[in-house]
Amino acid sequence: MLVNDPSKNIVIPKLPKEIEFLSDIALNLWWTWNPRGKNLFKLINPYLWKESNHNPIKMFNALSKKELAALVQNETFMKEYKYVHALFKDYMQGSRVYAEEELLPVAYFCAEYGLHHSLPIYSGGLGFLAGDILKESSDMGLPLVGIGFMYAQGYVRQVIGSDGWQNGTNETIDKDSASIERVLDKKGNHFTIQVPFIDPPVYTSVWKVNVGRVTLYLLDTDVEQNDPWDR
Template identity: 90%
Template sequence: MFASDPSKNIAIPKLPKEIEFLSDIALNLWWTWNPRGKNLFKLINPYLWKESSHNPIKMLNALSPEDIAALAEDETFMKEYQYVHALFRDYMQDSRVYAEEEPLPVAYFCAEYGLHHSVPIYSGGLGFLAGDILKESSDMGLPLVGIGFMYAQGYVRQVIGSDGWQNGANETIDKDNAPIERVLDENGNHFTIQVPFIDPPVYTSVWKINVGRVTLYLLDTDVEQNDPWDRGISSHLYVPDMNQRLRQQIVLGIGGYRVLEELGIKYSILHLNEGHPAFALFERVRSFIEDEKMSLEEAI
């Protein structure tokens, strides 16, 4: 049902065949908790690695074609690349699961995920908890799928001004220069759904982040079908406007529930990390009622 053309859902330079799997590693946050993975990208260009704030996609896009071609000729880099690729391949192919029989995944909803500063969609402890749960689930082989928001303007980053006062600065996400991917529909377009029960209609597109063997889907209302007010629903984490905050919760809960349905992802348990996705529970109860109603009608 859904297309999988990497050239359409990521912005990353073409790599020589000798290092073609470098893009797979860069687009999976597995490297963020694997020291050898981090070191591999640092070897490419220590200066650009630092300047990119340890963002492998941004760094690779900053390299010239000549620099990229030279990597395949660098013996030291190639040895490390081959070792890290073997580690990554073995990790991703590990078929062990937490349960004796492979269960349906847990659907994990949260308003923020602290995974890495190259994807600033978190504010603090709650986000780091959610991010660590995704990482640990991947390590343990615990089937899990995450649902959250793609905050185009992230969350305020605290900086100290020249006057010594603490100020908040927006940390805008360059979606084409981050370790995230567009989810594509069967026509190769960015997968977008209409969120139920909102009038006038609100639409959200879907992105994904690979967290080891766990997938995190992120909702993004910054799409052409929405008016400016609705496009801003997913612009910031924890917006101060209470009306917009409520709309965030509806989109996250009900919209996230619908995304799982449209993607054909069946799950065993719906888990809310906190109260912001609470509308997912109402949608789950509604679906149970609808199923029971259909069963009664069929019985009659």
């Protein structure tokens, strides 16, 4: 049995009760393709929002308790917060195209997913196509589950150097400060599986990304049980 207890697997400060659902919104990439969602985080602190590379979890950790408490007294922010929370709640509870309980989900496999630049697990066009398929499937209510990889050093970021040539740089993912969650087993440990038919054995832990109403699972071989090459 797997459990989902965000308090055990992410690094996020305790938010005031009045705005506690900000963490639910931050941990679901629904906000990345909904302008009101993105604007809500920008309202908190435009400077930190930019400095965090539009990463709400990272921004929360850069805010003081005093700054978080002040948000509750900000009428403009609270009005927008309540509106966006209602939008998110209605979206997540919305009807699905296929509601039959016996319908099996579709497993969608891809090497990369371009969902948002704060989660660099993509390189180019294939990733953006895969990311859009997940988002559209969520909007349509399709029973789809994505499967991909958690790259130890992120994926390649393409930049143009001073010489005009394209270069690639790795963007390391801070797994404790991103919109991702560890999948936990019933003992509260990071869920890890052994890859079948490989000798010596290779192990992979599992992460979860909420993409609206679609779940993306990422396999991560950067675990202690594996030798450096397999990690």
